[in-house]
Amino acid sequence: MTVERPNEKRRPRVVIIGAGFAGLKAARTLANREVDVTIVDRNNYHKFQPLLYQVATAGLEPDEIAQNVRSLFRRAKNVRFHLGTVEAIDHDRHEVSTHDGCRLGYDYLIVAAGTVSTFFGIEGAEEHSFPMKNVPEAVRLRNHVLRQFERYDKDPRARQGGRLNFVIVGGGPTGVEMAGALVELFDILQRDYKDIDTSKARVILVEMLDQLLPGQHPDLGEYAKKVLERRGVQVCLETAVERVTDTEVHLKGGETIPTRTMVWGAGVKADPLAEALGVELAGGGRIPVRDDLSLPDHPEVFAAGDITAAEGADKKMYPQLAAVANQQGEHAAKQILRRIEGGETEAFRYRDYGTMATIGRNAAVGEFPGGIRVKGFIAWLMWVGLHVAMLAGFRNRMNVFINYAINYLTYDRNARLIFDMIPVPEEVPMEVEEVDEEITQSLEEIADRNE
């Protein structure tokens, strides 16, 4: 069945799939304009992806990097939220449908569903590795890491087999930030575990290419490697993973690393929803778009963010970065407004303000237009300021800042809690349909008895 919102004066309906950076920015651009906006997401929160690794390493709590989507748009009367997973897009009927059978009609559609992990067909990688693309995965990894120390501590049998080897695959920002945060966590855990030597724990960072932070200048990759190695991380460049089991990582060179924990930071591909568009996809399953970010045969459909295969003037695809997603989300929304007002759309052009990655306490790298590169403590301060400022919502910003400050001053982490959650089973569809009148009556009867 189709869900129609009450709509006295029929305004153009915009559906935005995804509440990531691109979707959120698009919705903000359309807030309080003459359109009806519906954001669809499988979660009721926006997650601040760049700090997910902090959740996985017990530095921040999930709620500190997540913000309820509805509360972000409280003051935007024309923006609505729909909790659901989009499964199909019907170009002819101009409708998207969700997993639970709801259909949402649109006049304009922005597809900003982001990416999912991909394992390049490496045997056992999907089954035995710990990806870190969303909040539940980050919490699961945190629980798992802490549990390895618990097992190592209490049971001498569990001290063998590389229990405290943590292998991180992928030397991009995620892998580098994760490696830096993990070795810091080991130091902090030493105070909790009196009977074991947590410095026996090792982080092995595996990267296929010949430098860390591949997108960045080689100097910065070299600096990241030096800092990480000084802090105890074993960095293995030009190293590929061949096969993974629950107790071992087999490298292409023939070596085997015994481990219970392989963190997957190596590869993403576009969300499979891209396939639902019925167009031929670009590399990485990304959606090819015209220069205004709309689909070649569907001017009413736009793509924005990591799922998009937009090309810059140099004919290269834009990198999958929060900054690109933000700008594309805003651009797609603006083109819809232009279209509605009868104007021509404009080409998207990415304004590169630079990129940054942190390597841990007191060390980060950054690269800015004009060949300006920064590294070290100053870069780290910039990184902290930038990320705190970027976090959506006043409350989160304050909490995160407090936690950062306390962690920095005390060398401590708050979130060393193993929370195993109980999954909620999917609801059984109703068979008997009751009406509200009956309910009211029944309740009044009960109330009567008590008066």
Place this chain on the structure above:
Amino acid sequence: MTVERPNEKRRPRVVIIGAGFAGLKAARTLANREVDVTIVDRNNYHKFQPLLYQVATAGLEPDEIAQNVRSLFRRAKNVRFHLGTVEAIDHDRHEVSTHDGCRLGYDYLIVAAGTVSTFFGIEGAEEHSFPMKNVPEAVRLRNHVLRQFERYDKDPRARQGGRLNFVIVGGGPTGVEMAGALVELFDILQRDYKDIDTSKARVILVEMLDQLLPGQHPDLGEYAKKVLERRGVQVCLETAVERVTDTEVHLKGGETIPTRTMVWGAGVKADPLAEALGVELAGGGRIPVRDDLSLPDHPEVFAAGDITAAEGADKKMYPQLAAVANQQGEHAAKQILRRIEGGETEAFRYRDYGTMATIGRNAAVGEFPGGIRVKGFIAWLMWVGLHVAMLAGFRNRMNVFINYAINYLTYDRNARLIFDMIPVPEEVPMEVEEVDEEITQSLEEIADRNE
């Protein structure tokens, strides 16, 4: 296999089962004394149970009411933590064994495993209700409640069948606090849900006896009822539940309440671990003890907290309260120290400093020795101060206070996030045992390749 801690000079070993109020207090009493203490718990955190309902109603985040046990005992060199679920107690060998086959020897044992929910054999209650005894259950309830509003909002089909009826069974402090917090949540949610009238949501509080807060003076129960009713809660006294399905609660009177959410706050019984002691148990499965809290035939085994059937001078069992647990934990620990020093044990006597329960924003009740009763705003301020002060750990106290203050000033809640967690499967036991030397070698080979 037996886990023996390095122990040059053999000191008496005390094992404490449970990191609740009783276990924690016992461990604190024994900290830095001439004993070796091991706390065993199935979670690596102490949870502040009196505020669990705040987690379930999106007022606080789990980490704000949980504290890592190890970090609480960082400065106590003689206190250790063991993550595990105790399954058996062997009086002859003086050993407890955990689910994963670890055995812990003891000279003295304190059983402080607390309680679990009991459903009095009510058909469907265990399967279809939402108990609220631990953090995962509270988070699951929060997710479920928020999801009802999401479904009600987006799908007119889902507006029937009592989707927004929330039935709470049990008019004790848990039920009263939960009811008060839920109706407040509805107000807050109104700002998030623009298309529905959240005041249609109803809380029905069902209590078998003829007053709310049964342990308290009838005046306070009457006050709680009046406050809750003024805020929109339907209070049904002398009402019992007969049967529960996934869409209905059937009352003994014959009425049926359509609902998707029955919160279970009605009954607890002692943790089944009590049965492992091999003694005849008292009412509610509780462990009968001598007046010094030790077991009649096992002077080296003590019980403390909600699992204990200790009797006061009036021959009535002490109530299952945090204050009793705290005092019993301390008492049991002190008796062990006396025993070690060759002294006689003393009888436990509960010092009643009073009890409090909050009914929601600005309203609470309290009852103190000498017949002193307080209610209203002053009681609420006392309740807030008391609970903030009681929370273990500086960090948590500050965070909780900040959140309280912000919630109070903004009428808002931070934690309206639906976090579905991924459960971690139990680990497959190792078959091949590798030694650390091999690991080191393998890693060095890899490192060599990169130099």
